[in-house]
Amino acid sequence: MADSNMEKVQAKIAQLEQQLKTWAREYYENDAPSVEDAVYDQTYAELTQLAATYPELIGADSVTKQVGGKLLKPDLPEVEHPVPMLSLGDVFSIEALADWLKQTQANFDEQLAYNAELKIDGLAISLEYEAGQLKRASTRGDGRTGEDVTANVREIKAIPRQLNEAIDVEVRGEIYMPKASFVKLNEQREKEGLTTFANPRNAAAGSLRQLDVKITKERQLAAFLYHAVDAERTLGVETQADLLQRLTALGLPTNPSNAVLQTIDEIQAYISEQVVQREQLTYGIDGIVIKVNDLAAHDELGNTVKVPRWAIAYKFPPEEAET
Numbered sequence: 001m002a003d004s005n006m007e008k009v010q011a012k013i014a015q016l017e018q019q020l021k022t023w024a025r026e027y028y029e030n031d032a033p034s035v036e037d038a039v040y041d042q043t044y045a046e047l048t049q050l051a052a053t054y055p056e057l058i059g060a061d062s063v064t065k066q067v068g069g070k071l072l073k074p075d076l077p078e079v080e081h082p083v084p085m086l087s088l089g090d091v092f093s094i095e096a097l098a099d100w101l102k103q104t105q106a107n108f109d110e111q112l113a114y115n116a117e118l119k120i121d122g123l124a125i126s127l128e129y130e131a132g133q134l135k136r137a138s139t140r141g142d143g144r145t146g147e148d149v150t151a152n153v154r155e156i157k158a159i160p161r162q163l164n165e166a167i168d169v170e171v172r173g174e175i176y177m178p179k180a181s182f183v184k185l186n187e188q189r190e191k192e193g194l195t196t197f198a199n200p201r202n203a204a205a206g207s208l209r210q211l212d213v214k215i216t217k218e219r220q221l222a223a224f225l226y227h228a229v230d231a232e233r234t235l236g237v238e239t240q241a242d243l244l245q246r247l248t249a250l251g252l253p254t255n256p257s258n259a260v261l262q263t264i265d266e267i268q269a270y271i272s273e274q275v276v277q278r279e280q281l282t283y284g285i286d287g288i289v290i291k292v293n294d295l296a297a298h299d300e301l302g303n304t305v306k307v308p309r310w311a312i313a314y315k316f317p318p319e320e321a322e323t
């Protein structure tokens with residue numbers, strides 16, 4: 001083959017090797033790859049094809065020569081969620097929020113009250129307690145199947161291994177990385193020449209979903225809990241506001257900024273107040289969650305396949321990137 005063509009192939013091989021090494025490092029160290037596995041696999045296949053055609057151009061340190069050069073990070077065990085972990089419908093304006101309130105209220109004769117809560121910028125978690133002991137912790141995954149992160153969650157100081165009462169209950173909430181811990185972690189990673197996390201949510205996910213729980217322990221994660229499966233039966237509460245108080249009484253971390261509100265004007269005033277407070281918070285929020293306060297109404301309204309009909313997320317406009 002003419003030299004110039006050989007040089008082109010050599011350059012292509014070098015580019016593919018470098019790209020695969022970067023993605024593998026993100027995956028193994030950060031647990032936050034910047035591309036889907038399928039993209040990695042396709043690029044890996046392209047390099048193995050060139051390696052088969054031009055073996056003389058492949059170095060000893062090639063990704064294709066590493067044992068299992070593909071992303072073979074053993075996955076965490078899977079956990080089925082008998083009650084799916086739903087996400088939330090979003091609205092991006094007060095007008096759209098007012099429409100949602102109107103639609104929701106239309107299903108009821110009595111005037112509904114709403115519980116307003118901060119939308120924590122982290123990753124969803126399920127905690128299963130039996131006789132008050134933490135038995136299992138799992139991520140949302142696709143809503144029906146998540147990952148078992150029990151050993152990791154046991155290292156999070158904010159999450160009690162034992163409740164103040166010996167009850168069986170599944171509670172759900174958000175695990176997050178405080179802003180200060182995020183800044184410190186990225187500074188440390190920068191010093192060590194490692195890739196940094198794009199945002200606290202990735203940092204929390206990457207820190208929680210570690211096979212080595214000692215890494216989770218070092219990362220200073222925290223949590224807020226805001227839901228319990230079948231709370232009326234398991235916790236004997238009738239409203240969302242009472243549920244949050246009951247979770248606090250059990251020894252679980254809950255967010256103190258919730259408020260019971262009636263009208264769109266009250267909700268708008270609450271949102272304006274939280275936007276002002278946002279900077280001072282030690283954790284990230286990306287909106288406000290508005291829930292029908294009466295839990296019996298949740299059963300009447302039900303859920304769609306992906307989201308509850310009894311709650312909505314009002315999303316803040318994206319924060320201005322710091323110049």
Ligand SMILES: NC(=O)c1cnc(N)c2cc(Br)sc12
Binds near residue numbers: 087088117118122124
């Ligand atoms: N307070 C809440 O209900 C809440 C807070 N923060 C979040 N990221 C989420 C997500 C769902 Br789904 S609910 C919820």
